[in-house]
């Protein structure tokens with residue numbers, strides 16, 4: 572399963588968050604796009620709350636412990 576393509580398509584194949592290892596590889600970009608720039612997920616998709624964006628930011632900042 573490809574999480575982002577299942578969410579409505581449009582995300583490139585290289586952006587794949589199906590496993591912890593794949594998330595680790597792109598962690599700094601995930602943090603940037605979700606917490607700092609706030610342009611992911613794309614506007615047309617369900618949006619996380621600010622609290623959820625902050626939690627994700629904290630988790631990445633603290634080293635992404637599984």
Ligand code: HEM
Nearest residue numbers: 578579580581582583586597600601604605611612613616
């Ligand atoms: C929590 C959900 C999501 C996260 C964390 C996320 C994160 C990312 C990341 C890290 C990239 C790689 C580019 C970069 O380094 O900045 C990316 C690219 C992309 N994503 Fe997302 N994404 C999410 C949801 C979605 C959804 C739902 C779609 C569309 C249905 C989407 C469409 C795209 C597209 C088209 C690109 C390539 C163009 C671009 O970088 O703007 N993403 N995303």
